Amino acid sequence: MTKREYKELFRIVISLTFLVGMTILNHYLEIKDYISIPIYILIYLFIGYKVLIKSIRNILKGDIFDENFLMMIATVGAFIIKSYEESIAVMIFYELGEFFQRYAVKKSRNSIKELMNIRPDYANLINGDEVKEVYPDEVNIEDVIVVYPGEKIPLDGIVIKGNSYIDKKALTGESNPYSVFEGDEVLSGSVNIDGTLYVKVTKDFYNSTVNKILDLVENAQTLKSKSESFITKFARVYTPIVVILAILLALIPGFITNNWSDWIYRALNFLVVSCPCALVISVPMSFFASIGRASKEGILIKGSCYLESFNKVNTFIFDKTGTLTKGEFKVKSVYPSDKYDLILSLAATAEKNSNHPIAKSILNLGKGLDGYILKEIPGCGVVAKKEEDTIYCGNQKLFNLYNIEFPNIINEDTYVLVGQNNQFVGCIYLEDEIKENAKEVLNKLNAKTLMLSGDKEKLAQRISNDLMIDEFKAELLPEDKANEVEKILKNKSLGDCVCFIGDGINDAPVLMMSDVGISMGLMGSDAAIEASDIVLMNDDLESLLKLKKISKKTMRIVLENIIFAIGIKVLVLILSALGFSNMWLAIFADVGVAVLAILNSMRCLKKVKL
Amino acid sequence: MKKTFNIENLDCAHCAQKLERIIQNVPGVINASVLFMSEKVTIEAKDEDFDNVIEEVKKAAKKQNPDWIITR
Numbered sequence: 001m002t003k004r005e006y007k008e009l010f011r012i013v014i015s016l017t018f019l020v021g022m023t024i025l026n027h028y029l030e031i032k033d034y035i036s037i038p039i040y041i042l043i044y045l046f047i048g049y050k051v052l053i054k055s056i057r058n059i060l061k062g063d064i065f066d067e068n069f070l071m072m073i074a075t076v077g078a079f080i081i082k083s084y085e086e087s088i089a090v091m092i093f094y095e096l097g098e099f100f101q102r103y104a105v106k107k108s109r110n111s112i113k114e115l116m117n118i119r120p121d122y123a124n125l126i127n128g129d130e131v132k133e134v135y136p137d138e139v140n141i142e143d144v145i146v147v148y149p150g151e152k153i154p155l156d157g158i159v160i161k162g163n164s165y166i167d168k169k170a171l172t173g174e175s176n177p178y179s180v181f182e183g184d185e186v187l188s189g190s191v192n193i194d195g196t197l198y199v200k201v202t203k204d205f206y207n208s209t210v211n212k213i214l215d216l217v218e219n220a221q222t223l224k225s226k227s228e229s230f231i232t233k234f235a236r237v238y239t240p241i242v243v244i245l246a247i248l249l250a251l252i253p254g255f256i257t258n259n260w261s262d263w264i265y266r267a268l269n270f271l272v273v274s275c276p277c278a279l280v281i282s283v284p285m286s287f288f289a290s291i292g293r294a295s296k297e298g299i300l301i302k303g304s305c306y307l308e309s310f311n312k313v314n315t316f317i318f319d320k321t322g323t324l325t326k327g328e329f330k331v332k333s334v335y336p337s338d339k340y341d342l343i344l345s346l347a348a349t350a351e352k353n354s355n356h357p358i359a360k361s362i363l364n365l366g367k368g369l370d371g372y373i374l375k376e377i378p379g380c381g382v383v384a385k386k387e388e389d390t391i392y393c394g395n396q397k398l399f400n401l402y403n404i405e406f407p408n409i410i411n412e413d414t415y416v417l418v419g420q421n422n423q424f425v426g427c428i429y430l431e432d433e434i435k436e437n438a439k440e441v442l443n444k445l446n447a448k449t450l451m452l453s454g455d456k457e458k459l460a461q462r463i464s465n466d467l468m469i470d471e472f473k474a475e476l477l478p479e480d481k482a483n484e485v486e487k488i489l490k491n492k493s494l495g496d497c498v499c500f501i502g503d504g505i506n507d508a509p510v511l512m513m514s515d516v517g518i519s520m521g522l523m524g525s526d527a528a529i530e531a532s533d534i535v536l537m538n539d540d541l542e543s544l545l546k547l548k549k550i551s552k553k554t555m556r557i558v559l560e561n562i563i564f565a566i567g568i569k570v571l572v573l574i575l576s577a578l579g580f581s582n583m584w585l586a587i588f589a590d591v592g593v594a595v596l597a598i599l600n601s602m603r604c605l606k607k608v609k610l
Numbered sequence: 611m612k613k614t615f616n617i618e619n620l621d622c623a624h625c626a627q628k629l630e631r632i633i634q635n636v637p638g639v640i641n642a643s644v645l646f647m648s649e650k651v652t653i654e655a656k657d658e659d660f661d662n663v664i665e666e667v668k669k670a671a672k673k674q675n676p677d678w679i680i681t682r
Contacts, residue, residue: 004619102621109647135682137613206612218645281622288647 008099012092015047019088040084048075048091065239067275074271078583081261086583090272093584097591101277104598108285111605112292118170118189118210120154126198136188137205147197155188156208157199164195171209172538173298189213212529213295216302220291223303224284227558231283234566235276242573246270249577262579269576272586278565282597283558289604290554297546297608298537300521306533309516311551312497316445316544317485319510320453320460322503323520324467324541325432329361332431335409341366343426347418350374350384350393358416358430377401381416392419399424412458439467441541445548450488452481482509489513501544507531518544542610549608557604561597568593612654615664619677620649629671629678636670638663651680 001009022043026036045052055068063069071094078087123136124146131146136154139145144160147153153166165177168190177193180186186199189210205211224232250267254260287304294301301307318324334340344366351359352368354376372384372391380401381394392398399406399417406417406424413429442449451472453460460474473484489498500507500514508531511517521528521535529535536543572589575581620626626646633642633651641654655663664680671678 098621105621109649112647218648218650219643277622285647 005099005103008095011047012096012099015043015088016092018043018046019085019092023085037084040079040088044075044079044088044091047088047095048072051091051094065243067239067277070239070243070271070274074268074583077264077268077271081264083265083583090583090587093587094272094591097587097595100595101281101591101598104595104602105281105285108289108598108602108605111602112289118152119214120152120188120210123154124148124151136208139201139205141201141204143201145199145201147192147199149192149194149196151192152210153186153188153190153192153197153199154208154210155199155201155205156203157186157201159184159186159197160200161198162196164197165193167191167193171213171298173296173543174538213300216300216529217291217295220288220301220303223305225287225304225308227308227555227562228284228287228304231276231279231562235280238276239274242270242274245573246274265583266576266579269581269583269586270573272583273569273572273576273589275590276565277590278594278597279562281594282561282565282601285598286554286557286561286601286604289601290550293605293608294547294550297543297550298540299543299547299550300529300535300537301547302533302535306516307551307554309497310499310534310547311555312495313447313499313516314496315448315450315488315492315498316442317450317452317488317498317500317514318469319481319500319502319507320451320455320463321432322539323501324438324451324463325434327357327432327503329358329414329430330433331361331365332413332429335427335429339426343418343428345369346391346420346425347393347416347428350382350391350418354382358414361430362416362428388421390421393417412456412462434463434466435541437540437542441544442467442469444545452476452484454478454481478506481507482513485510485513489515503528503539545610546608549610550604553608554604557601561600564600565593565597611657611660612652613660613664613682614650614652615680615682617644617649617651617671618679618681619675620644620646625675629674632670632674633667636663636666639667642667 022036022039025031051068051071055066055072058066059069071091075087075091078090120136122133123139124131125134125139126144126146139155145155145157149164159180159182161182163179163181165179166186167175167177168187169175170191171187171189180197186197187210188208246267249270250264254263257263284304287307290307291301291304321327334343344362345368347362348366348368349372350368351362352372353374372386375383375385377383377394377398380398381392384391384393392402392404393416395415395417396406396410399419402422404419404422404424406419409427413431415430416428418425418428449469451460451464451469453472453474454476455474457474460472464472476484485498485500492498497515499516499518500510501518501520502511503520507519508527511519511531516534517532518534518536519528519532520539521532521537534547568589572581572585576586617629620629626644629651630642630644633639633644633653638655638659639653640656642651644651653664653667668680671680
């Protein structure tokens, strides 16, 4: 607790002690009014002076529905109708409630901050011979910074000296460390584990990954969900309505029955319950806590509204390559299989210098021969020559070009034909592997699934059968994809919610169009972060299940809070109007409910279990 | 130039919106956004009078509520 909090608590305890003491004394000794009233006034001023000052300040600014002002009216009113003890008690419990509320808000803020504790506090800037600690936003592009073991990397950059292991857990939720060497790119927000790194900064702080992520999560508060907008609107009308009802409740029956103090007392109860604080604080807090939780799991959510809509998604559209599949090729088989070694070695010789994913998967298996001169024929393949020996490696266009005959062996798989000295030697079949957990995740999503692919019909058919996808569309050009999604969005019925999941780089238009766009955002890919509403930083499909749990839980907690808070308040209002309630109950409906709602919303911070 | 500052004692969500409006109305402030849950404010102003603008912002916040203290 801070000094300010101790002072608050001290004030509350002291005034409560005096109030109880006075009440007991008054009960047994029947102290004369001219002695007891000044003492009551003193206690009242001691506990309530802050509220009084604030309300006077706000009323001078014309803010008549200020909660401090309403609290002042309620307590002063109670004083006038001679409910001294209650007036002071309400003030004490109001302050106590505010105290708990502040404390709970602070606690939850700290927990959320801890969840997102990836903001670097300083950077070690090299300035000539000396190293100076500065704020990360004071470092410029091209500056060189040092990152010591155990420190967070404050800005994106390139390692110019040193090597180390780096932990990217904060960015991706993945805890396996990976190693970086000179020339490698490092992303801010990762933690340097064991070596000292000299990093040349390539992006200023505001454009660095860590700040983008934090910005995104923090600004998610500005993209409000429907529940939050509802609360804002509700809050705007709730206080004025309750205040007007209070005035009517005091005046009309007051005139009729002439029993003023009773009806004024009931009306004052209304004023005590007139603040919608419980909702105004707890609902956005639930969303924010959940967004913090999700970011800890490597799921970035750009706004509370997406968390809300994801809970309603009943149609998932998947991009194939890189989303359902790994996006890397693997040699599946070789034809004819008895020439496996020869074919792979020839292909590896020809593909030696290539960076293409297909070439890489071949080079993983076969070792090529050296000394060949490689000639790439764009769109066809590679020809490798050494003295009298020539190797051909590519598609059917290449073989047609050199008039080499080959048997009819091409099927739906990705393939590479291999030939030598104008003779066909064999063929390598490759496939893009399906992610291990894809089938399980799709099954557990429990919704309609669709797959869009640019690949051949037969291949898409096979994958879609393997994964038990409801529908698929194959051989789509990028613009066809957008048209397909548009069609689906047009034909959806009310209450349907469509989510598109893609790998983010070429899917931008579709991601923007769908109700919820989720990208597989391989660490820090700007295009992915830009275009989608939710980013899965670790490319793991399982995150979808986590996200589903989180959104469901959040919406349940928000609903609980709304029903609980409004329910109790309305109940107390009715009881007060009928004269069955008192100020004690009213103050509970105000601050007690707020504290309970805040505590409930804190459950959003907890880790989700799959 | 854009910089982020911490706000102390920002206790209610409703007051956060009020504070944002106040800061946005300080002359020289191009844009400002207050984040209640993270107790932060990002202020954008021209480089040359940034420091002066921040001083004005601090004063304006303090005038509205003496408990609000804006720090780096």
